[in-house]
Amino acid sequence: MRFSPLLEQLIETLRCLPGVGPKTAQRMALQLLTRGRDNGKRLAKSLIEAMENIGHCQQCRIFSETDICEICTSKHRDSGLLCIVENPIDVSVIEQTSSFRGKYFVLLGHLSPLDGIGPEEIGIAQLKKHFERGDIHEVILATNPTVEGEATAHYISEMAKQHSIKVTRIARGVSIGSELEYIDPNTLAHAFAGRETI
């Protein structure tokens, strides 16, 4: 015996959260019981509401409880500029930079044939319909700079070119504040290849 059955069950279910191991789950459960029962109930309520009501925006596939998300309905954003990202969190990260005023399309993954993830799984058919609409003047590929991300970007760029849409890829180079000494050769090669005239 370690804890009462209900407490053991709570500790066990808390472990479904990413990064939460047995010790952390124990600490969370005990802290909620000791001085956060109202918070615990609020969390339960908000979990149920979110799990049951949040779907995907029918246009850009970001998480949204409405059919079309706020970004897609916004009249202040350029519908002709489409940024393609892998995950919903990427949208949030890009929004924080305040440097992009177009719209998004979220793939919810990347091409990975070995894992059985092909064009269908990442919404390519839906993306094609956007391209066929004819009002997109530029597609910005902001998939991750990984092998899978690059392959996915390449696949989409070929498709966009067939629709005569200009395609760009976010710059790969050195991070602001980093030191050349610690940068991997591949990134540095990209930084040289993508050098800009000043």
Add this chain to the structure above:
Amino acid sequence: MRFSPLLEQLIETLRCLPGVGPKTAQRMALQLLTRGRDNGKRLAKSLIEAMENIGHCQQCRIFSETDICEICTSKHRDSGLLCIVENPIDVSVIEQTSSFRGKYFVLLGHLSPLDGIGPEEIGIAQLKKHFERGDIHEVILATNPTVEGEATAHYISEMAKQHSIKVTRIARGVSIGSELEYIDPNTLAHAFAGRETI
């Protein structure tokens, strides 16, 4: 705008968990939505069950959904040996050692006059009733080796002595596997004072 209102709400409420900051909460919420909706609902259910049904054992004050916990009802444990700890998690830690077969009393805190925590808040009245029962032959003080823990241990030891009960304090000394070089002087002094004949 960053996420949809329900998603923002979920991220905000996840932050009530200890050690969860904005980034972690975001990751948790997005991961639950992406590939753990059933887990999310299970977590919500188990949170509600726990928050509403788990109380304290009427005898030892550990978390329990029954009036008397499993340890207190056990016939295989020595009721005459009472181990006093500060927190419910301490019981779990001691149980893992399998070296104690008595019963527990959980203070749910320690004396801390500056924070307004006096004997009443840590269940001293209830503990006194246990002492008055007359069948306790030894009280083991396992409060934390901190200033407050030592003060609490001292307070309880005085009370136990009034009832002519033998009182012991868990040994304070060097940790197994540690090196003398890195041990604080206070602990080392305790290790010398508490040395054992071999």
